[in-house]
Amino acid sequence: MDEKQFRYQHLAEEIGTKIRNGTYQPGEKLPSIRQLHRRLQLSISTVYQAFVELETVGLIEARPRSGYYVRPVSLKSFRPPVHATGKPAKPRKVELDGMVNSVLTAMHTPGILSMASSATAPALLPFRRFTRILKTLSAAEMEKRIGYGVPQGDAELRRQIARRTLGVMPDASAEAIIITNGCSEAVSLCLQAVLSPGDILAIEAPTHFGFLQLFRELGITVVEIPTHPRDGVDADALEEILKQTPVQCCLFMPNFQNPLGALMSDERKERLVRLLNRREIPVIEDDICGEMFFEGNRRPALLKQFDRKDLVMTCSSFSKTLAPGFRIGWAIPGKRFREKVLRLKAGTTVCTAMLDQYVMARFLADGSAERHLRSLRQKIRQQMTKTALAVEQYFPPGTRLAVPRGGSLLWVQLPRGADGATLYRQALERKIAILPGVVCSVSGQFRDY
Amino acid sequence: MDEKQFRYQHLAEEIGTKIRNGTYQPGEKLPSIRQLHRRLQLSISTVYQAFVELETVGLIEARPRSGYYVRPVSLKSFRPPVHATGKPAKPRKVELDGMVNSVLTAMHTPGILSMASSATAPALLPFRRFTRILKTLSAAEMEKRIGYGVPQGDAELRRQIARRTLGVMPDASAEAIIITNGCSEAVSLCLQAVLSPGDILAIEAPTHFGFLQLFRELGITVVEIPTHPRDGVDADALEEILKQTPVQCCLFMPNFQNPLGALMSDERKERLVRLLNRREIPVIEDDICGEMFFEGNRRPALLKQFDRKDLVMTCSSFSKTLAPGFRIGWAIPGKRFREKVLRLKAGTTVCTAMLDQYVMARFLADGSAERHLRSLRQKIRQQMTKTALAVEQYFPPGTRLAVPRGGSLLWVQLPRGADGATLYRQALERKIAILPGVVCSVSGQFRDY
Numbered sequence: 001m002d003e004k005q006f007r008y009q010h011l012a013e014e015i016g017t018k019i020r021n022g023t024y025q026p027g028e029k030l031p032s033i034r035q036l037h038r039r040l041q042l043s044i045s046t047v048y049q050a051f052v053e054l055e056t057v058g059l060i061e062a063r064p065r066s067g068y069y070v071r072p073v074s075l076k077s078f079r080p081p082v083h084a085t086g087k088p089a090k091p092r093k094v095e096l097d098g099m100v101n102s103v104l105t106a107m108h109t110p111g112i113l114s115m116a117s118s119a120t121a122p123a124l125l126p127f128r129r130f131t132r133i134l135k136t137l138s139a140a141e142m143e144k145r146i147g148y149g150v151p152q153g154d155a156e157l158r159r160q161i162a163r164r165t166l167g168v169m170p171d172a173s174a175e176a177i178i179i180t181n182g183c184s185e186a187v188s189l190c191l192q193a194v195l196s197p198g199d200i201l202a203i204e205a206p207t208h209f210g211f212l213q214l215f216r217e218l219g220i221t222v223v224e225i226p227t228h229p230r231d232g233v234d235a236d237a238l239e240e241i242l243k244q245t246p247v248q249c250c251l252f253m254p255n256f257q258n259p260l261g262a263l264m265s266d267e268r269k270e271r272l273v274r275l276l277n278r279r280e281i282p283v284i285e286d287d288i289c290g291e292m293f294f295e296g297n298r299r300p301a302l303l304k305q306f307d308r309k310d311l312v313m314t315c316s317s318f319s320k321t322l323a324p325g326f327r328i329g330w331a332i333p334g335k336r337f338r339e340k341v342l343r344l345k346a347g348t349t350v351c352t353a354m355l356d357q358y359v360m361a362r363f364l365a366d367g368s369a370e371r372h373l374r375s376l377r378q379k380i381r382q383q384m385t386k387t388a389l390a391v392e393q394y395f396p397p398g399t400r401l402a403v404p405r406g407g408s409l410l411w412v413q414l415p416r417g418a419d420g421a422t423l424y425r426q427a428l429e430r431k432i433a434i435l436p437g438v439v440c441s442v443s444g445q446f447r448d449y
Numbered sequence: 450m451d452e453k454q455f456r457y458q459h460l461a462e463e464i465g466t467k468i469r470n471g472t473y474q475p476g477e478k479l480p481s482i483r484q485l486h487r488r489l490q491l492s493i494s495t496v497y498q499a500f501v502e503l504e505t506v507g508l509i510e511a512r513p514r515s516g517y518y519v520r521p522v523s524l525k526s527f528r529p530p531v532h533a534t535g536k537p538a539k540p541r542k543v544e545l546d547g548m549v550n551s552v553l554t555a556m557h558t559p560g561i562l563s564m565a566s567s568a569t570a571p572a573l574l575p576f577r578r579f580t581r582i583l584k585t586l587s588a589a590e591m592e593k594r595i596g597y598g599v600p601q602g603d604a605e606l607r608r609q610i611a612r613r614t615l616g617v618m619p620d621a622s623a624e625a626i627i628i629t630n631g632c633s634e635a636v637s638l639c640l641q642a643v644l645s646p647g648d649i650l651a652i653e654a655p656t657h658f659g660f661l662q663l664f665r666e667l668g669i670t671v672v673e674i675p676t677h678p679r680d681g682v683d684a685d686a687l688e689e690i691l692k693q694t695p696v697q698c699c700l701f702m703p704n705f706q707n708p709l710g711a712l713m714s715d716e717r718k719e720r721l722v723r724l725l726n727r728r729e730i731p732v733i734e735d736d737i738c739g740e741m742f743f744e745g746n747r748r749p750a751l752l753k754q755f756d757r758k759d760l761v762m763t764c765s766s767f768s769k770t771l772a773p774g775f776r777i778g779w780a781i782p783g784k785r786f787r788e789k790v791l792r793l794k795a796g797t798t799v800c801t802a803m804l805d806q807y808v809m810a811r812f813l814a815d816g817s818a819e820r821h822l823r824s825l826r827q828k829i830r831q832q833m834t835k836t837a838l839a840v841e842q843y844f845p846p847g848t849r850l851a852v853p854r855g856g857s858l859l860w861v862q863l864p865r866g867a868d869g870a871t872l873y874r875q876a877l878e879r880k881i882a883i884l885p886g887v888v889c890s891v892s893g894q895f896r897d898y
Contacts, residue, residue, distance in 0.1 A: 104795070108599045117597075119596065120596075122593070122595050122596040125592075125595050125596075127591040127592045127595045128588045128591070130591055130595065131586055131587065131588045134583045134586055134591075135584050135586075137583055137584075138580065139577045139580045142576040142577070142579055142580040142583075143571045143572070143574075143576045144571070145576075145774050146571050146576045146579065146772045146773065146774045146775070147568065147569075147570075147571040147773050147774055148568055148768070148773040148774060149774060181630050181776075181799075181801075182799050184796070184797060184798060184799045185797055188796065188797040188798075192666070196668070197646035197647075197668070198646075210795075210796065210799075213792060213795060214796035214797065216792075216796075217641070217792050217793045217797075218641075218796070219645070219646070319597070323595045324595065325594050325595045325597060325598060325800075325802065325803030325804060326595070326802060326803070326804065327630075327798065327800065327801065327802045327803075340666070343662060343665075343666050344666045346553070346659075346662060347633070347659065347663035347665075347666045347667070348633060348634055348637040348663065348666075349630040349631060349634045349637075349776065349798065350630075350633045350659075350776070351774075351776065352776065353774065353775060353776045353802040353804075354774030354775070354776075355774060355775065355804065355805060355808075356802050356804060356805065359804075
């Protein structure tokens with residue numbers, strides 16, 4: 001290897017590393033060839049050769065009359081996973097095997113790097129701001145928060161949440177909102193409000209593995225609807241299943257689905273809701289990741305926007321974006337189910353923790369939430385990009401990857417013949433917890449994810 | 450009326466008022482006749498006549514060689530309510546009428562004096578101490594609390610709660626405890642852990658009307674067990690019912706039962722647990738008022754102490770004694786049901802609010818809890834005495850009253866022919882919410898309470 005060859009490869013490697021570690025962001029412009037020539041004391045042709053090398057491996061792209069840019073990471077740059085289409089699903093009770101307990105234990109074991117859940121790292125959350133709010137809390141304010149609250153939650157917090165529905169939920173008001181102990185309680189109350197014993201719930205396949213736990217504990221019978229890694233739940237498949245199966249309720253995540261990261265388009269959302277409205281089937285939408293979009297500056301639409309029959313129940317929380325430990329979520333169940341959800345809330349947890357509601361309302365009122373969210377989205381997107389690039393670099397050929405447009409989970413399809421459970425066990429030996437695809441379904445699918 | 454007669458009556462009236470408003474406490478010694486003779490410039494015989502008058506109406510009592518004492522308010526000084534013993538109860542689904550919604554609305558309406566629930570007034574709770582703890586919270590500590598916690602709850606808080614079980618639960622350790630969103634969530638998780646659809650739950654009659662709400666929302670079938678205003682649930686009646694009815698679980702409040710205030714003796718507790726152990730029937734005990742005893746200085750025993758088969762699930766919280774708004778309760782379900790309860794907790798509310806757990810653990814660790822509890826018990830007891838005396842003074846003859854030995858509820862039986870619902874409506878017109886007895890049962894009993 002002559003010296004010149006060594007030099008351009010060395011430069012290409014360094015730039016590549018800096019792209020992978022997020023120094024250079026997807027879509028960002030790189031220094032020009034002329035700038036690098038001067039700054040690094042390298043010949044124009046050495047720098048040019050390095051850029052060509054990076055272009056070849058797909059890390060950067062030349063834009064005419066503009067220069068070289070870090071290539072935006074998108075579904076285009078990876079081959080997306082392919083879900084096998086099997087026989088139409090049959091309703092079944094949820095039974096989970098030992099793998100699930102192992103994953104749950106691993107997630108909570110100190111010293112293990114948990115990549116098995118979509119938890120946001122505390123360092124990325126506005127804990128300093130919350131600390132400052134607590135320091136200003138007077139004894140008189142504490143006296144107001146120490147007693148029981150009403151089941152629907154703090155009025156000011158509900159108003160702040162209602163303000164944030166601008167543009168995605170025209171009819172929402174503070175009155176429509178019920179504060180819950182996280183999004184999980186919201187979903188669980190809505191499920192219990194709609195389902196009677198023996199009823200069938202339609203869910204996405206794959207789905208959030210925490211939901212499967214819940215379904216098992218509540219004894220809910222489910223039917224799985226095929227769900228596309230990019231486009232979300234398949235309305236055609238759902239329609240077919242509805243012809244044979246008496247589904248009483250659906251639970252979907254239209255925005256940045258867990259675990260796929262799929263984002264349904266507005267057209268798909270509208271079509272889905274029209275189908276369910278026509279059959280008078282209630283649908284619970286979990287929008288917990290709705291605020292974690294990577295593209296543009298507005299959050300994606302809700303199923304609720306297309307609802308003509310008051311059958312969509314929207315659930316969300318601040319657990320991915322502000323403070324998981326505060327356990328503040330909410331349900332907007334619509335007039336039809338509001339009373340029932342509220343009575344369930346009053347009967348099971350009485351009200352949501354008052355101090356946390358107060359601190360969150362103060363945080364939202366002071367206007368720093370938007371700034372925090374913009375910065376959080378950028379950081380999560382950087383992490384996502386880094387991780388996706390690392391998977392591309394280190395995983396064997398044949399690996400497929402759906403890089404999502406939001407959320408915080410990467411759905412990876414292993415090369416043919418590889419087993420997610422084996423990879424899970426091997427990773428765990430190295431103190432890393434991942435989520436084997438098989439635990440995201442009740443039917444043994446997704447073994448190679 | 451001659452002047453002398455006027456004088457002794459005037460004195461009797463003044464002392465009576467001071468007893469009713471708590472200036473002189475039940476059991477407290479009054480100034481001696483000689484002292485009052487000197488201090489008030491009244492003749493010995495005038496003071497003596499006043500004391501005789503007060504003795505006659507039952508407010509004070511003479512103790513040989515000691516003097517006059519405010520009569521301890523106890524079941525002895527009131528005629529206790531009499532529960533009609535009807536036909537053996539049949540299992541039934543819980544249906545609640547409009548009265549319940551009215552009570553719930555009234556409880557939460559600003560401007561209405563709520564005497565319908567056992568909520569402790571915020572002014573009696575240690576809100577200043579909690580405010581001080583929050584002011585010392587560092588950003589680094591907040592960073593630790595802002596993320597998700599484990600479903601079973603903060604380890605230090607569990608340890609603090611375990612320390613407090615000394616003397617009432619020999620086997621309890623931090624490991625055995627699951628932190629919940631108040632006692633309600635603890636009870637609700639235990640119920641769901643044990644009951645399948647269609648199963649029958651045995652409950653006390655009357656019972657906490659919030660429980661009935663929960664049973665309705667969860668679709669639980671219940672059978673009511675007669676419960677004595679002083680001695681608690683009737684084990685004989687339960688035994689009879691068990692002969693005919695397949696009961697899968699019981700939910701009882703052995704200590705200061707809501708709404709009766711009944712305290713079961715150790716003997717009755719032991720007998721009850723022996724009966725249920727023998728038949729392998731799990732029992733959930735709600736001990737939320739266990740710390741609110743008025744007599745002696747140790748909390749009453751738990752059913753758990755008599756449990757030989759790991760079938761008693763103990764639930765409690767700090768909502769009556771420290772901070773209802775923090776929503777911190779716990780379940781100690783025993784080894785048999787621990788995993789199931791924990792999975793339900795993880796599936797429905799994931800974990801209990803982290804900040805609240807931390808603040809509560811700090812409060813318990815600094816040792817001021819005992820002092821607060823002693824003072825709280827005394828204040829609640831004073832309120833209870835005042836209210837009982839007011840009922841005696843202002844309610845019509847024939848009123849019966851169980852003055853409890855703990856807790857914060859008074860169970861009043863109206864004279865024959867009076868209707869609790871009518872009284873409820875009349876009180877509500879005057880902006881006072883009371884609890885009509887009929888909402889504490891599913892069988893239309895207790896209309897005159």
